[in-house]
Amino acid sequence: MANQFDALLRRLSLKVTPKRLAILEILAAEPIYLTPEEVWTRMKRKSTRAGLPTVYRNLEELSACGILIKIVHPDRRLYYYFCPNDHHHHHFVCISCRKVEDLNFCGLDSIDREVRKSLKGAVVSHLMQVYGRCKECLAG
Amino acid sequence: MANQFDALLRRLSLKVTPKRLAILEILAAEPIYLTPEEVWTRMKRKSTRAGLPTVYRNLEELSACGILIKIVHPDRRLYYYFCPNDHHHHHFVCISCRKVEDLNFCGLDSIDREVRKSLKGAVVSHLMQVYGRCKECLAG
């Protein structure tokens, strides 16, 4: 039996390469969002050394496919997170420890209605992110 | 009587300089979001030449004060927009012509409740932006 991400990649017509698997394994094991460079460092530790551009490329691809979530951060650097929840939802991200937690709330329905009726426009995508401090960070 | 932004700047203890006024005038006259470089170009046209770093610095300052809105864009470049509406609200931005329109909807109340009750965390800030095509761009 192969890696748990085998089928996932195949389904998306992405070749199952050691780099991709390593990237997914690393992110899936983290409850926090990581920068490409951090993923790259962890790959070295696992002796799945890869080029930094490869990491960037794969993270971008995988997030474009919806496997990974790109976290929008005020510092405008790239961050990625693996979220197993495949329903549409948004995230609460801890600005202190980088933990990501799912939010069930999404106001897209109301927004879409407003955009269509009042603005006569069409929604293409939307972004919602909540920044704050998680339970542990509040306690600490 | 001075420029309409005089009082606004004074109230925030920011010196009233020709550069700042020019930046505000330019953005207030635009129904779309602009990059720092575009603001800079328009300043040259108005013969209020400024250094690009000055434009960057002021845009950042003014958005930190809440006078300008920083538009979060998928391309991760900086964009600024002058929004006269001083109530908390969010924006619908046209990815085709860059027009910005106000949305009345904000789900922060529900989100805040969820974060406090379910996650035991605290919301610090939130980001919501809706991308799409405006009425005119749909027609064109």
Add this chain to the structure above:
DNA sequence: TCCTAATTGAAAATGATTTCTGATTATAGC
């Protein structure tokens, strides 16, 4: 196995944004 397109690595380029430093300027107080 063989073929082909996809993937990768190393090095180099990119380019928006920021930093640095020494002028210049707005403004408060006299």
Add this chain to the structure above:
DNA sequence: GCTATAATCAGAAATCATTTTCAATTAGGA
């Protein structure tokens, strides 16, 4: 108005995360 002083500014240079290039390698289907 004049002065002192901190804020602001210009220009050049630096930064540095991210992307591009291109030749070599590899995965997956025929």
